[in-house]
Amino acid sequence: MPARRFDRDRVRLVRRRAEISQSEVADSVGVAESTVSGWEAGTSAPDQEKLPALAQALRQPLDRLFPRDGLPDLTDLRCDAGLYRKETASVIDMKSDGPVGAAEGGVRRLKDRYIEKLAEAYGVTAEALRRAQDRSFAKQSGDEEVGTVASPAKAAPEEAPRTLAEKITLMLERSYPQGAAPGDSEIAAAVNAHAGAEVISAAEIEDLRTGRSEDAAPVALEGLAQFFGVTRLYFEPDEAVARQVYEGLRLMSAAKQGKVGRVRARGMGAEGLPAGVLSILNDLATELEKADPDANNK
Incomplete structure (x- = not known):
């Protein structure tokens, strides 16, 4: 099953609205006019390799005109x-x-x-x-199901996103109804509004989303987190998150032994962390002590 979805009706609608002829599309893509006609009629479909040129001919972003199912191989x-x-x-x-x-x-x-x-x-x-x-x-x-829906008993664990591009892609795929995901311009506008200044462009968002760039300013990442409704840590490298969690567990371990005062979450009120969160962290701290008895002496 092709990764990108070709919708002949959408292609025909976009072309007509832009007042682009089938002949112009054919010249741009490098195929016969009858080929474009066949694509729109549903008698044939373009090769996946032709979709980028077709999207360009219709003046549309590739991901918007031909959405992708899943992350790319x-x-x-x-x-x-x-x-x-x-x-x-x-x-x-x-x-x-x-x-x-x-x-x-x-x-x-x-x-x-x-x-x-x-x-x-x-x-x-x-x-x-x-x-x-x-x-x-x-x-x-066979480690992942391709083009099918696996039963709960057979479904393989989903691969966690690691790169910034994969994390952005996952948010776009899972947070919006099909075909309703925001475009690069909309995301850039929201990030800039959050920052109160022009900190990123639509082209730079596209570079981050496609993996052409992994370099984003902290203020831009904060804006992305705000836009998608996730914690800023979501966009941090795994190693950085793991380091913060480890330090937090060391602090909890010390607190249990009475070596530090009452632990409170940054930005929370005088009541500190919720009891449920404290319980979870205390359990994790116990596991840390078993694995690394000298953690508090480091």
Whole structure:
């Protein structure tokens, strides 16, 4: 099942509203006018590799015109770059596209020297490409259901997002009804309104969302957190969150032993943390003591 959804009715509607002829679309995409007519009539569908050019011809963002189901694997990234697999041979300076085909099929992982070249050609970071490769291998090994709904007893644990791009994508996919997710311009406007200044553009939001950039100012991340209704820690790297949790558990452990005063959450009133939260943290602190008895002496 294709990762991106092609809706012929939506394509026809967008084209007509923009007063773009089928002939103009065909010239822009590099196909015959009859091909575009067939796409809109439903007698055929464009290759996934053609969707970026089609979206550009219709002056629409790729993600808005052709939403993606789930996070991308290697094939998805290549198609989003508008490249057919045979074209990747020149990208990796090989006579054959075999290495790319093997990686997309979950047979053999890409060599490190191919990673940077493909990432640049696909317009993503090397880390984003490696994560996409992991998904390709997960699909091949059956670790995740593809195109089907697994029963609760058989469903594999969902892979937690790690990169900033994956976290933003997850929020867009899970927080809004299908087709109702906000665009990059809307997100940028909300972040700038929260900051009270122009701190990020729609193009920069797109770079963060697609993995072309992982560099965002703290004020921009705070605005994203406010917009999506999540804690600022959600957009922090896993290591930074883990470090804060560890320090918090050390503090709770010390509190249990009477080494520090009453623990209160930052920004809360005189009552401190809710009893339920304290209970959970105390249990975690006990586990910490078992695993690291000398934690309070560090």
